[in-house]
Amino acid sequence: MEKKDINEVEKQMNLANDGLSDKEKTLFSDARPQVVPPVHKIFENFRNWARAQSLWMLAFGTGCGAIELRPLMTSRYDMSRYGIAPRPSPRQSSVFIIGGYASLKTIKRIVRSYEQMQGPKFVIALGSCTINGGMYYDSYYTINRIDHYIPVDIYVTGCMPRPESLLAGFNKLKERIRAGRADGMNKYAENFDWYKKNQKRIIKDWNMPDYNW
Amino acid sequence: MKEISKSKYKNYVADRSKYPLLKDGKPEFDLNSHMFTKIWQGPQHPGVTGNMSLELVINGDEVIDCKTHVGYLHRAFEKLMERRKFMQCFPIVCRICVPEPDTNEYCFSAGIEELAGIDIPEKAKWIRTLNLEMSRVASFLMWIGGQAGSLGMGIIGQWTVTMRDFWLDLFEEMSGGRIYHMYMIPGGVRKDLPEGFELRVKKVIKQTRELLVDIEKSFLNNAITKSRLQGLGFIPPEMVEEYGIVGPTARASGKPFDVRQNNPYLVYDQLVMKMITSDVGDAYARTLVRFAETILSIDLIEQIMHKMPKTGKIQAKIPNVLNWKIPAGQTYIKAESTRGEHGFYIITDGSKYPRRIFVRGASYTHAISVLEKLAVNISISDTAALMVSLHTCPPEIER
Amino acid sequence: MSLKDVLSPFKVWERAARKPWTVKNPIDERKGSANYRGFHKNDLEKCIGCGTCEDICQNLAIDLVPVENVETNMGDSGLRPMIDYGRCCWCALCVDVCPTGSLNMSNEYNWIEEEAEGFRFIPGADKKSWDDSDKGYHQSDDIQLIDPARIVMEELEAEERKSTFVEMVKGYSKEKALLEAERCLECGICVARCPAHMDIPEYIKAIREDDIELAVKILYETNPFSASCGRICTHSCEEVCALAHNGEPIAIRWLKRYIMDQVTPDQIKEIITNNIQVNNKKIAIIGAGPGGLSAAYYLRLLGYEISVYESKTKGGGMLRYGIPEYRLPYDQLDKDIDYIASLGVQINYGKEIGKDLSFDELYGNFDAIYFSIGLEKPTSLRCVGEDLDSVVAGVDFLRDITDGKRPDIGNDVVVIGGGNVAMDVARTSIRLGANVTVLYRRRIEDMPADLEEITEAQEENVIFNPQSLQTKIEKAKSGRLLLQWNNMKMVEDPEGDRPKPIPIEGDLESKEFDTIFSAIGQKADLSFISEKYEEKMKFKWGKAVTNQFGQTDIPKVFAGGDVKNWTADAVSAIADGHSAAKGIDEFLQKR
């Protein structure tokens, strides 16, 4: 009786990684994401302050929004003044900017990149397309709302949002981080099954590990 | 340019004997042999222009095989346009190419006007030309930054993108939008130029010219730039027509293909311009050609500002856009974008909706067939530079 | 590669000494340009909720929703656009297309939310910081996405039409009708304003798609007198047309006429096939005018046996006897009446209730009675000498013309009054070769007649003599009539009503005329109703008081049309007939 319970717990804890071949299964972890609670309040406040002051964003132009990231990165707007810097590797980034619509092919990469980012991680969704489909609401190949696939912290509307809006979005995100409200990573872990269900519903050829830690 | 002897290219024609057999011009490789590594560049990759990916098979640093994967930005524009009224397509088309939306706007509007039999007023033509040339400058500026950035010289990118931003300010003033201008509406343009616009254009032109001098000195006349780009991605003239190569890329290989001069549209026949070509055909030649094109576009803007009629109507009469039906017909409208021939093929069937609109972007062949061919046997360090030197723009490939 | 190539790149350091390009505080310092397409704002007062913005929006970003403090009325749907910024692409087509110009854009562009649900708002109603900004993208006159100008209707030239009773409006050709139909925005605000609530956008759409059959069907759903209405309707629908706010309204009336011009009576019978389930209940209808016959039409469709009693020899009522032929040719009226008669409606011409047949008899023999009689009794001029011989009531004159008589009215005639009847009389007199003067108490712009009637009359050289009150008519020595009038001045009404005419003391003028027409108003002749019923029915200012379905206080008796309505136009009478048909049906079903 006791043994069976453990099995069930394990089953729930571990992911099947059904999309992978047997050979690949050994290469990837089958662990689920875990909720990591914040540490003691004073420490956490300090850490949150540091997190807000040093935002490394993933250099992944998922849609047209990437075009306004360039002015923001360069001299006219100079986002480095605010501690924001682009970072090419998802492992080291903490902000994911969804630059507008995400096509079916891209959402797969978005999910993968998002999962590879180390928590705490934040998502800024740019443009109408991420909120309710935007002008591609009837397209067969773009998703309509990004918050069904990954947790989103900040929405910036516009088509495209100007660099200034984006900057304002970053400011809002900083406020949110400092207030300790930006815990998309834990939200993702808590509702993991729901997110996974939504993702798998649209990504028909799921040939990657269930969770890319 | 001419001092580069052809013998230099021999360095980049690899010794094939150490690699496996070629089949259909592509090597067959066995990944389990530990001789080859497969790596993906993109879509999450800073070196790839836009959102596309390269599947590279490498041996050491040398690329053995390259496959381009596109479709990450597929939004099904052509499908969406089939279920939108003619005027409703107008906000959509500019999204097809993000860095240079105006060419799309022009092609679409001109196609609709041709099929509906509308003649646009003279002033609208001049404003459209101005808009197109401004967008060329903006797009080229961004491209120079990309080319320098792909070689690791971020400074140029910082400068040019900033300068582009000053051009975007002009666009904003003119059309009310920074990136997506939505300015060339079927029938004309949406607003007249604001007051004092000419002065502000002149100011930005002055700044840009100064910056281009700086860039020429620091980037083009740079020993390392030359050593990286010369001989890279050599396109022989014979290849140009076979592969459908157009625009500056074709011109850098000595083929004078420029839609603006071969089949003048709008008011290009009233402007003085010369064909910029080079007979070298490598990435550095393309860089030089595009750089000269930037200056040419600025010259053209000055000419346009000088010759443009000061007053006049800016829109022809069009029917109620909600019920606009266009008689059945088909047409192909093309224009010269920064990447080359950009065209809209439009078929109407007499209803309120277009039957089919196809968008032909120059990157379609450049980024797939041509890139896949040129990328073989170069160093993996050069893939980004090669891709940028072909000036690919993914959204216009997959649309 | 040369030494120069190694040294020249160090030029980049020159930049380090210059001032950076960076904007210190972009969010505050960089507002959108004066022309920027930022967030929407809407002038709720100006907006009429027509939904054109919703139609043009290719993103389906706009919903029309009811808004507090905005009432629905005839020209305003009471709905206002709500914009979903999860859809919008800031193309500003909605701004360019807005027929009233109420929707505009500010130059604000910063909107950040932590929850995605917050991006929906009603511009104007939900207060936003940018509501008062005057910068941003506005509608301009430079471009037109909807054509504000109506397709010109061809008419006979004034000189030509002065001498003939041939219809003066030529009607749209197919191309022109299609072009005019193309202008329609399909908002549907006109439907509410039309007394008969005809489905105007739908039949205009049918024209656009060149589906005349469908169009005829739509017309007959609400109006069996479309051929006539297409010519003489007062077209109040055009007043509320969304396009009327910044241009000319759609020519709804002419388009209706265009539909009916395309079909012959036989074709109508083919198009509208009705399967009438006859029942054995009988209904009497008094008056074969538009009201009576439309009630007959709808009741017949419900299967009742209809007997229509008409005192004159032909049907059509005031359409025939009040409106001259050049405005409504009799064959068009016959077309409508014939179709109704062909359904099995029995029309008894020349039967006058109260004379040939008593009201009591009708009351006894029929299950229900509907009366819809015209206003034929002229009101008095209230001046000395109005009962002289050559002082003729306008309605009587028009009736005579319809009956084919050409009375001798002499060379100089005067028409007293400013309504449509006055105009008809004046213009008919012109066609008989007389010089016509119109005498009216107030100013020309105060005239109750349709504006186009007045302008057309002016084109036909009718002389207008406004601000004159007739005071005396007497026989002149020449045997003609001498009309004396008092010039008036307009005085502002302290209560804010329209200005009132006041006689200028002693400012009298007079002139000789051959005939004087009185056309200052008419009322219904109710003498046919026997006294015992008249007492039970209520009348107020000479108009029957009924419930909304035309039922009078006597349950079996229904009334409608001019005898009930203050508007007293054909389409209201038709609408009354329609609703009375429903009332009668319900009344008889219940019993």
Added chain:
Amino acid sequence: MDIWTKIFYAVISVVIATIYGLALGGVVRKIYARVHGRYGPPVWQPFIDIIKTHAKRVAVSHGIMFYLGPVFRFAGGLGTYLFIPVIFGSAVFANFSMAGDLLLVMYFIFFGQLGMALGAGEGGHPYSPLGIARGLSQMTTFEVPFALSVIALAIQYHTLNITAIVAAQQGSILNWTLFTNPFAVVAAMISMLGMNMHSPFSIVLAPQEIPIGPPIEMNSSFLATLQTNRGLFVAAKLILFMNLYFGGATNLVVMIVKTFLIYMFSVFVGAAFPRFRPEQAMRFFLKWPTIIGIISIIFVAYL
């Protein structure tokens, strides 16, 4: 001196050097930003970055070596630093300088890279081995002119003790190696360009081709260790160069000015050029700097 005092002093010195190195990084970013035409991040940004990276809640590891990689790298930086006398004549900043420390330091410069290579290779990302291959091969080539230059120095000063080399340069500015053996300095400064991984020799970390190369999989505390090391290691290298070629420093201010100027040299070059391909870089190092290095040996040995 008591060994414990020495250790205590070394700890202080390491902390100061790390802070200095990181701050230098911040300053250099500001300078780059100026060339870009912008203001750039605050000078203390590198510190916040390190705190932030440490504050990550999850740290993905790919195995034991993955842990050891950053540790080796840090050990390399630490080792390099600990055997370099920072300030001539200062007890606190003398570190563990001893006879033959120059060889040890050169070994440690190499050691950190190798350790990093092991750890990064464990990450499993295909870009890591590519970056490692490039990094190690490039390092081998820039070590050649540097080694030649150091040999020249050893011949010139007849010692392998850095303190002794510094001591030999005291007295007059003309005693600096810069003036006594300019060829060795040129060769060493060129190889420093490669060592600092600024353009044109930054292909190892080139984000455009192999996104930041070897440390691509490094995250959280691993990355923080690497970042800390970057501060320390840069400081160590600069101090080494200052000691070997520019007469060392007798106090903190001189040290800061000199190392800053040395660093500025690579910044000055780095801003103006794009980067070489790996094989171009290797060809370059094995060509001119090596020749100059050999000349420098000939110069000191026979002239």
Added chain:
Amino acid sequence: MEDFLNRLKQKVEIREQIKQRDDLYFITIKKEQTELVLRYIKDNEKFKHLSFMQAVDYLDDSKFMLIYMLYSFSRKVSLGVSVFIDRKEAIMTSMHNIWPHLWQYQREIKEMYGIDFPSSPRVNEDFILESWDNMPPMRRDFDTLKYSEETYYQRPGRKTNDPKEYMRKKLYNDFVKTPKLRDDK
């Protein structure tokens, strides 16, 4: 240009010929003669540049139109060569031997319209779409809105009103129901 078309007419059957502009002509040819015509006008008539190749769906006629847009740099004229193929048997000869970059258009058309080009390189690989399991999306009988609504989540809470119906409800809801003479669509 007219000379050229006359020359071509002598060789093959031209079903339709349209002059759209001075620099744009369209001709329609028989499916069997496509390769012949394309080779001939490329090699002998200098229409060397292929701007694009695309398909158009004529659902009502149960046909696909394939169009090859050629351009001659010496004549400075574009020529659209169109071919009609049957919609049910959507197979076309691959022309990738004539232009080396034509295979990618054929690959796209295969994916978007389901027209097969046997022997065209990589024609069966995914091109733009990935893991697509529905009918080829560019076919006119594919309803993209329906697909999108069924597959992707719409944000709830949107409701709109038709002014006509809303005014009816508010102002004259008690007005008579009209006899329905129209057929419901």
